[in-house]
Amino acid sequence: MSQPPADDPLARLRAATQARIGLGRAGHAMPTRACLDFDLGHARARDAVWTPLDMEAVTAQTGDWPVRMVRSQAPDRATYLRRPDLGRELAEADGLPSGPFDLSIIIGDGLSARAAQAHGAALALDLRNRLAGWSLAPLVLAHQARVALGDAIALAMGARFALMLIGERPGLSAADSLGAYLTIDPRPGRMDSERNCVSNIRPPHGLSIAQAGEKLAWLLTEGRRIGATGIALKDAAPTKDRPHVHHQSHAADPARPAAGQAVAGGDGDGGSFPP
Amino acid sequence: MYRIDLAGTRHRFPDLKSLLAAATPLRSGDELAGIAAESAEARVAARHILADLPLKTFLTETVVPYEDDEVTRLIIDSHDAAAFAPVASLTVGEFRDWLLDDKVRARELSAVCPGLTAEMVAAVSKLMRNQDLIAVARKCRVVSRFRSSIGLRGRLAVRLQPNHPTDDPAGIAASILDGLLHGCGDAVIGVNPATDNVDGAIALLHLIDDLRLRYAIPTQSCVLTHVTNSLQAIERGAPVDLVFQSVAGTEWANRGFGIDLALLAEAQEAALSLKRGSIGNDVMYFETGQGSALSAGAHHGVDQQTLEVRAQAVARAFRPLLVNSVVGFIGPEYLYDGRQIIRAGLEDHFTGKLLGLPMGVDVCYTNHAEADQNDMDNLLTLLGVAGVSFVMGVPGADDIMLNYQSTSFHDALYVRDVLGVRPAPEFEAWLDGMGMLDVRGRVAPPDIATLPLARAIADQRFPTQ
Numbered sequence: 001m002s003q004p005p006a007d008d009p010l011a012r013l014r015a016a017t018q019a020r021i022g023l024g025r026a027g028h029a030m031p032t033r034a035c036l037d038f039d040l041g042h043a044r045a046r047d048a049v050w051t052p053l054d055m056e057a058v059t060a061q062t063g064d065w066p067v068r069m070v071r072s073q074a075p076d077r078a079t080y081l082r083r084p085d086l087g088r089e090l091a092e093a094d095g096l097p098s099g100p101f102d103l104s105i106i107i108g109d110g111l112s113a114r115a116a117q118a119h120g121a122a123l124a125l126d127l128r129n130r131l132a133g134w135s136l137a138p139l140v141l142a143h144q145a146r147v148a149l150g151d152a153i154a155l156a157m158g159a160r161f162a163l164m165l166i167g168e169r170p171g172l173s174a175a176d177s178l179g180a181y182l183t184i185d186p187r188p189g190r191m192d193s194e195r196n197c198v199s200n201i202r203p204p205h206g207l208s209i210a211q212a213g214e215k216l217a218w219l220l221t222e223g224r225r226i227g228a229t230g231i232a233l234k235d236a237a238p239t240k241d242r243p244h245v246h247h248q249s250h251a252a253d254p255a256r257p258a259a260g261q262a263v264a265g266g267d268g269d270g271g272s273f274p275p
Numbered sequence: 276m277y278r279i280d281l282a283g284t285r286h287r288f289p290d291l292k293s294l295l296a297a298a299t300p301l302r303s304g305d306e307l308a309g310i311a312a313e314s315a316e317a318r319v320a321a322r323h324i325l326a327d328l329p330l331k332t333f334l335t336e337t338v339v340p341y342e343d344d345e346v347t348r349l350i351i352d353s354h355d356a357a358a359f360a361p362v363a364s365l366t367v368g369e370f371r372d373w374l375l376d377d378k379v380r381a382r383e384l385s386a387v388c389p390g391l392t393a394e395m396v397a398a399v400s401k402l403m404r405n406q407d408l409i410a411v412a413r414k415c416r417v418v419s420r421f422r423s424s425i426g427l428r429g430r431l432a433v434r435l436q437p438n439h440p441t442d443d444p445a446g447i448a449a450s451i452l453d454g455l456l457h458g459c460g461d462a463v464i465g466v467n468p469a470t471d472n473v474d475g476a477i478a479l480l481h482l483i484d485d486l487r488l489r490y491a492i493p494t495q496s497c498v499l500t501h502v503t504n505s506l507q508a509i510e511r512g513a514p515v516d517l518v519f520q521s522v523a524g525t526e527w528a529n530r531g532f533g534i535d536l537a538l539l540a541e542a543q544e545a546a547l548s549l550k551r552g553s554i555g556n557d558v559m560y561f562e563t564g565q566g567s568a569l570s571a572g573a574h575h576g577v578d579q580q581t582l583e584v585r586a587q588a589v590a591r592a593f594r595p596l597l598v599n600s601v602v603g604f605i606g607p608e609y610l611y612d613g614r615q616i617i618r619a620g621l622e623d624h625f626t627g628k629l630l631g632l633p634m635g636v637d638v639c640y641t642n643h644a645e646a647d648q649n650d651m652d653n654l655l656t657l658l659g660v661a662g663v664s665f666v667m668g669v670p671g672a673d674d675i676m677l678n679y680q681s682t683s684f685h686d687a688l689y690v691r692d693v694l695g696v697r698p699a700p701e702f703e704a705w706l707d708g709m710g711m712l713d714v715r716g717r718v719a720p721p722d723i724a725t726l727p728l729a730r731a732i733a734d735q736r737f738p739t740q
Contacts, residue, residue, distance in 0.1 A: 021671070030671070
């Protein structure tokens with residue numbers, strides 16, 4: 001398999017970006033190795049979408065925090081992908097305790113169970129340590145979940161805030177990216193503009209657990225102080241560029257939301273047009 | 276109410292929009308909206324009725340009410356009855372036959388264009404097979420100009436898309452130079468910014484414009500930010516070549532994007548006032564995509580393909596340089612798999628061309644759709660045969676900011692090579708001057724290291740932020 005020659009002037013550019021540049025050519029096509037690299041990324045992303053959330057693996061990381069399991073109304077992955085509406089509705093709320101609580105944290109598979117499994121419990125525990133004085137509902141693990149499923153879950157438990165930690169749509173170079181969506185007074189019908197999102201939580205390459213925990217703790221504390229999440233809370237955020245904190249308004253480019261921009265239905269899949 | 280008895284079964288469709296929806300080839304978005312045909316036979320029944328429907332019907336019956344929707348008003352009010360005359364007496368089925376007729380060439384198609392409404396064009400596409408969509412689109416000739424010419428016969432341009440997850444200038448510049456070395460960038464050098472603010476957009480505009488000026492590249496730049504950001508950037512003296520905006524097919528959906536027709540007109544005026552074009556003044560860049568109105572909850576029970584053509588009717592009002600569908604980007608709940616994406620891509624290209632748009636396609640998919648690069652190879656090749664005006668060029672087909680797969684610089688080289696199509700003439704001359712064309716005019720330099728552009732890269736500083 002041929003490699004790009006060492007004296008390729010693009011070699012010095014490759015360090016500037018993760019983008020697949022300076023690949024060389026086989027005729028007009030990509031060389032074999034570049035094709036195989038691409039295929040591996042795609043295979044990993046596909047597996048991340050289709051591998052179910054391993055509940056036991058997550059529960060093993062949550063220590064003394066009581067855990068509840070729920071499902072959305074999407075019975076399987078194929079239905080989930082076609083019917084985002086079903087992924088926003090709770091199959092049944094039996095077994096969820098009634099609060100009141102200050103905060104309900106939900107770990108949902110979303111479009112990457114890998115991300116939920118790798119980072120969800122760690123981020124939940126990090127937040128618990130930062131939120132002294134907050135009453136926390138049992139941790140909820142949700143199958144076939146879209147972002148808005150967290151609203152139904154938190155409402156059933158009488159929680160003031162819902163925080164959905166959900167697997168984001170996998171990319172070729174990142175199949176384990178977690179998104180966190182924060183909503184005050186959660187209930188079905190909440191709009192994306194009423195949420196805040198911290199995205200690209202993906203140690204070691206994206207946001208670390210500590211960085212994400214710090215951002216979310218600030219949003220929660222400030223959200224409780226002003227009694228709002230979404231656009232109002234974003235506007236209150238420090239104006240220094242916070243590229244990973246978004247409210248859910250029009251994307252810069254609605255057809256292609258910016259990285260970390262939440263999307264229609266807040267499904268964390270980055271692909272829809274915002275409402 | 277529309278009725279037909281087909282082989283002993285009676286089929287009913289309560290109104291025009293339900294008929295159009297039922298006549299549409301199966302796609303997940305119409306199923307999600309609950310408006311897809313109830314059976315394969317019902318779909319054929321709807322197409323039978325549609326084939327016998329007079330084209331004139333679409334001038335008096337609307338799918339979204341005239342008084343409720345400014346897109347409907349734009350479509351109806353801008354209809355040119357004189358241009359419509361050659362096809363005014365035809366049914367939708369006869370119109371398909373007319374489009375396919377050998378005697379109908381680019382001249383006839385251009386002449387009839389102002390007489391066609393979005394819904395007429397959507398309706399006829401529903402009666403067409405993929406080869407029909409290719410054959411007719413190939414006959415259309417739509418040329419737009421700014422610093423390069425888009426849409427000339429035998430040419431295929433590429434939007435160089437050098438996105439970066441943090442908008443790092445060195446990373447973006449590196450991707451731009453790689454794209455130029457592969458002969459891409461004649462449609463536009465267009466960045467999707469990772470962060471949505473005016474300062475960021477202005478910084479990116481200067482970055483691309485400086486590169487363009489330094490190497491005297493006959494192309495245009497664009498930062499694909501919200502139209503209001505572009506307006507502010509223009510006010511602040513930034514080098515804005517093209518104003519970008521995503522558009523949808525209903526007023527409500529556009530409001531969801533934070534736009535209306537008046538705002539687009541204002542942006543077009545502002546961009547025109549800068550007089551930055553050298554060979555033309557087409558200053559708008561629009562993206563559309565099937566499913567946008569449904570995802571915004573503003574579809575009015577109209578199928579996603581008909582709404583897509585209405586979005587194209589919005590674009591048509593502003594003399595754009597570039598329009599493309601982001602066909603596979605929106606996700607499997609709208610277009611489930613490679614088969615649906617390919618059909619939709621051919622539809623979007625055909626309907627756009629027939630409406631007189633300089634139509635490109637972002638041949639793409641996401642990782643949760645049932646699709647892969649082979650599907651993209653198929654669609655790219657079919658669109659190349661159909662005469663697509665431009666496609667995307669993304670390093671290695673992998674957009675590391677938007678997390679989806681599009682077409683690569685290599686794919687652009689491939690499709691130009693196998694179909695014998697070439698870059699925009701102004702850009703081709705520039706490539707030649709930079710020593711990047713071989714004796715057969717292909718972008719295949721024998722030794723990259725000897726190129727002026729490669730030397731320029733070596734001299735460049737790539738400071739990281």
